[in-house]
Amino acid sequence: MLKNKVKELRARHSYSQIHLAALTGVTRQTIGFIEKGEFSPSVTLALKLSQHLQVTVDELFWLEEEKN
Amino acid sequence: MLKNKVKELRARHSYSQIHLAALTGVTRQTIGFIEKGEFSPSVTLALKLSQHLQVTVDELFWLEEEKN
DNA sequence: ACATTATGTTATGTTTACCTTACATTTTAA
DNA sequence: TTAAAATGTAAGGTAAACATAACATAATGT
Numbered sequence: 226m227l228k229n230k231v232k233e234l235r236a237r238h239s240y241s242q243i244h245l246a247a248l249t250g251v252t253r254q255t256i257g258f259i260e261k262g263e264f265s266p267s268v269t270l271a272l273k274l275s276q277h278l279q280v281t282v283d284e285l286f287w288l289e290e291e292k293n
Numbered sequence: 294m295l296k297n298k299v300k301e302l303r304a305r306h307s308y309s310q311i312h313l314a315a316l317t318g319v320t321r322q323t324i325g326f327i328e329k330g331e332f333s334p335s336v337t338l339a340l341k342l343s344q345h346l347q348v349t350v351d352e353l354f355w356l357e358e359e360k361n
Numbered sequence: 362a363c364a365t366t367a368t369g370t371t372a373t374g375t376t377t378a379c380c381t382t383a384c385a386t387t388t389t390a391a
Numbered sequence: 392t393t394a395a396a397a398t399g400t401a402a403g404g405t406a407a408a409c410a411t412a413a414c415a416t417a418a419t420g421t
Binding site for chain 1: 295333334335336337338339340341343349350351354355356
């Protein structure tokens with residue numbers, strides 16, 4: 226399953242969901258869903274998020290084993 | 294716009310579209326569409342592709358300026 | 362030359378990312 | 392303490408990712 230540290234890095238930058246959403250061109254709900262791990266964003270959005278959070282996509286998102 | 298070097302790296306590994314598709318759990322048409330740049334895959338698929346092509350997501354995919 | 366495998370491409374269908382709206386709750390700041 | 396800002400969440404809609412199927416052409420091997 227897909228994991229990420231968007232919430233953690235967003236906090237580190239003191240960005241609100243609204244601000245990060247504006248920076249990346251999506252709504253704050255989309256940011257919220259991604260932080261909750263409710264869906265897998267497009268690689269385009271992943272790239273934009275990683276740029277604004279100043280990490281690589283591979284640092285921001287990774288795949289983990291399913292635990293049943 | 295989103296660019297990638299899936300086709301180039303797939304060739305370097307001598308993988309057919311069918312083989313890479315099987316490795317990543319999608320159809321060969323999906324691989325074909327991605328190589329043509331016709332859509333932006335999910336970051337989950339991007340991660341799987343990058344693992345099998347042995348590069349990072351950031352090396353495989355990047356954003357470029359629109360020309361007009 | 363022929364068979365096989367790989368690729369290009371198009372059409373139709375399903376699933377899911379993402380949007381809009383809305384309201385409730387939590388957190389922050391005056 | 393009260394208003395404002397931020398967050399959680401849910402319903403319903405649209406668009407795009409991805410599937411399936413089909414057929415044509417190109418490339419590869421015998």
